[in-house]
Amino acid sequence: SQQGEEDPQALSIQEGENATMNCSYKTSINNLQWYRQNSGRGLVHLILIRSNEREKHSGRLRVTLDTSKKSSSLLITASRAADTASYFCATSLRGNNRLAFGKGNQVVVIP
Amino acid sequence: DSGVTQTPKHLITATGQRVTLRCSPRSGDLSVYWYQQSLDQGLQFLIQYYNGEERAKGNILERFSAQQFPDLHSELNLSSLELGDSALYFCASSVGGITDTQYFGPGTRLTVL
Numbered sequence: 001s002q003q004g005e006e007d008p009q010a011l012s013i014q015e016g017e018n019a020t021m022n023c024s025y026k027t028s029i030n031n032l033q034w035y036r037q038n039s040g041r042g043l044v045h046l047i048l049i050r051s052n053e054r055e056k057h058s059g060r061l062r063v064t065l066d067t068s069k070k071s072s073s074l075l076i077t078a079s080r081a082a083d084t085a086s087y088f089c090a091t092s093l094r095g096n097n098r099l100a101f102g103k104g105n106q107v108v109v110i111p
Numbered sequence: 112d113s114g115v116t117q118t119p120k121h122l123i124t125a126t127g128q129r130v131t132l133r134c135s136p137r138s139g140d141l142s143v144y145w146y147q148q149s150l151d152q153g154l155q156f157l158i159q160y161y162n163g164e165e166r167a168k169g170n171i172l173e174r175f176s177a178q179q180f181p182d183l184h185s186e187l188n189l190s191s192l193e194l195g196d197s198a199l200y201f202c203a204s205s206v207g208g209i210t211d212t213q214y215f216g217p218g219t220r221l222t223v224l
């Protein structure tokens with residue numbers, strides 16, 4: 001079954017603004033990962049947050065995880081035109097390492 | 112560059128044919144995963160191999176098969192191709208543990224005409 005439902009699915013912002021995306025999932029997880037995909041290209045791993053972590057930072061990225069609500073958010077601060085891409089959350093379920101991807105958020109950063 | 116390589120980048124073939132997609136994992140990674148990305152189904156996990164053995168199976172059709180060789184590269188075989196098999200096929204690799212980050216290759220775009 002599909003885990004990970006990002007919300008909103010499309011976001012258009014001005015350069016310099018912050019972008020926030022949410023992801024919810026249904027079952028217990030090992031970890032949750034966020035990936036970026038530029039149009040038709042490979043997925044780039046952004047950040048991994050484990051089920052026992054609540055918040056993680058990497059450069060301009062901030063990820064939170066709320067296991068009680070089964071949700072995560074990805075915040076991109078001070079967005080740049082190069083951040084224009086699709087962003088996917090993916091959950092790794094307990095007992096295996098296969099990733100279940102959400103439908104993705106399309107983010108457009110307008111220069 | 113993730114360190115995962117996939118060949119070919121593009122593949123155009125006809126219905127009923129068979130193709131083989133190849134993946135070389137990052138140096139030192141023992142696990143290889145295959146995913147399919149299509150407009151209607153999104154990103155779907157197909158199959159995982161760990162050190163040559165099948166570890167997990169997802170939404171992989173019976174017409175599809177995969178294997179991981181002793182040098183750890185992997186091949187995904189797609190046979191009796193249908194129009195609906197047109198998609199991007201990604202390979203990913205990880206060190207092997209259940210909490211490892213997966214690193215994705217650039218993908219193979221398969222077009223079935």
